[in-house]
Amino acid sequence: MAKFFGNLNAVVAVGFVGALALLFWTNSLNNLPGWMTFLHVISGVMWIGLLYYFNFVQIPTMPAVPAELKPGVTKYIAPKALFYFRWAALATVITGLLVAILKGYAHEAFTFQEGFRLIGVGMYLALIMAINVWFVIWPNQKKALGLIEAAPEVKAKAAVTAMVFSRINTLLSIPMLFAMVLQNLGGAL
Structure with missing residues (x-):
């Protein structure tokens, strides 16, 4: 076993x-929309789960980790977690767009038409968050973790930038999840 x-x-x-x-x-x-919704939820759980891991566990714990143990996190755990984090973000966005297209509400959601405002807000928030992951958090994490060469002051600044945008994503995740869950429970505005 x-x-x-x-x-x-x-x-x-x-x-x-x-x-x-x-x-x-x-x-x-x-049931292709059902399959796609399932894949959307699974990738979203991976993405937001890792976002919360970084913000509720890794970032607050790192100052207490002894210096000689930090490479275990920065060289092994964080790069692997960031791999799944960024690809789960992309998979969540792609499958979410496919769900909206397959179920026929993509245009209505993106234009905030009545009955689709909540899901539209959730979709825009998720897009902002995914853009943050790929174009701000990941490039800065590569510097901060030493995956690419950077001077110590550049690494320190990159770590702060990655943390701030990760916290922005944590903030945005709450209304994003609220909008998506409420829409799917029939609470359309």
């Missing part, structure tokens, strides 16, 4: 097999 659960790829694969079994059982195989 421990051998199976020690293999993350196997665990994830069996999880997806379970999802497929549910699709067969409910006769939902041809």
Whole structure:
């Protein structure tokens, strides 16, 4: 049992097999919007989960980590987490756009038409957050973590910039999630 659960790829694969079994059982195989919504939610959980990990765990804990242990985080944990963070952000945006297109409300959401204002706000907030991930947080984290060469003062400034934009994304994630959840519960404005 421990051998199976020690293999993350196997665990994830069996999880997806379970999802497929549910699709067969409910006769939902041809439900493309449903599939896309599922992929959207899974990638969104990964993205926002890592955002919250960085902001609630890693950033506040790093000052207390002894200097000799910090490379364990900065050279191994953070780069791997940032890999999943940025690709989950992209997957969330792409699958979210596909859901909006497949369900026929993309135009209405992006133009804040009545009945689609909440989801539109959520979509715009998510786009801003994804832009922050790819064009501000990730380039600055590469400098701060020493993944690319940078002078010490540049690394320090990059770390602050990455933290500030990560906190901006944390702030934006709350109304974004509120808008998306409320819209999906029928609370359209």
